[in-house]
Amino acid sequence: MDGLKIGALAKRTGTNAPTIRYYEEIGLLRSADRQAGGQRVYSDADVKRLTFIRRCREFGFSIEQVRSLVELMQDPTQSCVHARDLAQEHLIAVRAKLAELKALERSIAAFVASCDASCAGGPGPECVILDDLSKRRVEVPSTSKGRRSPCGTCS
Amino acid sequence: MDGLKIGALAKRTGTNAPTIRYYEEIGLLRSADRQAGGQRVYSDADVKRLTFIRRCREFGFSIEQVRSLVELMQDPTQSCVHARDLAQEHLIAVRAKLAELKALERSIAAFVASCDASCAGGPGPECVILDDLSKRRVEVPSTSKGRRSPCGTCS
DNA sequence: GCTTGAACCTCTAGTTACTTGAGGAGGTAC
């Protein structure tokens, strides 16, 4: 099963060919062997390595983190506990992002809800809800609080 | 309170000065008035507009979406319902991202947990968990399934 | 052997939303 060309490798790993060349360029993949005509040839080891890289990228690891993991995978002097630590670190970042995104979701949902409750159209410049966004650190109302009157021209 | 310089505007809105210049360059902020010496001067209207922009960006709207919202805010012929629709659309995207991120969080947590359960260090290249990542579409075990034996050299 | 068309090559530029840095000018306090 050796001797894949770039297109076949791409298909096998769910990557685009230009992305593979890009990974080579930045040194994430070794420089591929070439056929007489200059076309890249890949082996099963490359399939494995690229799959690893793609999986890590799907996991949201940055290129630099993936680089560490790849090196770690191939260096018999390094402990795999290091990978766990990287993952742990990444997990913390993902959880922080998750919390942020949840807050964001609540805010936007509240925004939409308050639009539904208070506005029935009308000119943008007079919409009290849009206007709110240009004030500093105004909390978007946490749904159905009836805190504000509708836009003068709405409803 | 008029006549802010760029640094003051930056402070008031929590933006960096280069970012303000960038917004001007891409036409998100109007071209600022200048002092005799060429320094930009801003008014309260600019504070308001930039605050609006920053709030929208914090909400995860893209520059182009913000551009729409800003135009909408200032065009008396457009309905604010359009803003609601943009927000609604954005909400859907945020929810999709949220779902993805949750799945990711579970996967990484499972990875860390299985490292903790199966590995106590050992060379990276022989770690079965790292090795898993180079195989196609292998589910990271959903915690404590005991599916696999520990790395040969670990534990 | 020739043709055709897909797949490949390199190189450059574009994407998003800024950030960083160089090198110089304006403004203000002492």
Add this chain to the structure above:
DNA sequence: GTACCTCCTCAAGTAACTAGAGGTTCAAGC
């Protein structure tokens, strides 16, 4: 007057690719 801060413009850098131009190689069919 001089020190120092803030400002100016312009160019390049960042992440992680994607897209396009223009040319070459390869495999299949005749």
